[in-house]
Amino acid sequence: MPTIFISTPSGLRDIQKHVLADDDVHVAIESALKELPPNATAKGYLSTRGGQSLESLSAAAGDIYLRWNMRLCGGKGGFGSMLRAQGGRMARKKNRKKTETENDSFRTLDGRRMKSIRQAKELGEYLSTADEIKKKEAEEKKQKLLNILQKEKTSGSSRKSKFENTRLLEDHEDAVQKMRKDAEMAALAVSEIDTALSSSAGSSSSNVKAKGGDFFGMDFSESESESESDTESI
Structure with a gap:
């Protein structure tokens, strides 16, 4: 006696229906769906x-496995x-x-960034x-000056004297x-001297306070004791 198995979506109970010998398969399926x-x-x-069609089902083939599917609402499309x-x-x-900066945020195994x-x-x-590069820039600058001088020379200017001493231009640039x-070195030396003077001034002021009145080599404590002895003798 074949059996019809109908699996249903979650939330519904699966259905089993036995098909009798004299029953039609389609009639048994309709009764099971009730x-x-x-x-x-x-x-x-x-x-x-x-993909077998429902019309081709027969009890002679044995148990029949079906599935009940729910129709879902369509989406908005797109x-x-x-x-x-x-x-x-x-x-x-x-x-x-790929560009050279594409992997800049990555790190190597030793933790360094790419x-x-x-x-x-x-x-x-x-x-x-x-x-x-510096030599090439100097050559380009020299060639530019030579082109300017050559242009002035061929322009038929009324000036009698023209500056053509390129060696002087190079010496001027040097x-x-x-x-x-030299200006940078002088500024650096001045800053170092100022730092040394500030540190020495701080140390000298601390020495004056420690001596208790010794200012520019003069001990004011001795002069005060001498003045006190003079007043007592009077």
Whole structure:
């Protein structure tokens, strides 16, 4: 005797119905569905396993397994457009070229940030090429001045004398750099002298207080004792 098993959603009791030999399968299924609540019957539908249709069911095949599914209300829609937009963002992110600063917030196994390592590497590269860069800048400046002088020379100006001493310009630039360095060294020396004077002034004031009246090598305690002896003799 085959049995009909109907699994239901959570909150409802599963249904089992025995099919007698002279009973029709579809009639037995309809009688089994009467055990469901009326509102559940109106909002659901049956489904079989393996995509088999309900009309092809027969008791000769043995036990029948069915499932009662509840119809759900549809959403507001728009999920397809959201999915396409998200896919487009993912594709752009995948095709985007990696930049040098993309991993700056990461850390290595020893705790150092990738940004610090990158900056140290860039600083080393700059220091290794600093002399060449300065030399190139000086050459560009010299070439610019020469171009200006050449332009004035070919412009047919009425001036009789023209300044063409590029060596003097280079010496002037070197003198300016030297004066700037000397000024920085002088300012540093003045600050060091001020610091030394302030520290020595603090130590001398403490020594005066400790001696109790000894100011510029003069002991006022002895003079006070002499004045007291003079008053007693009078």
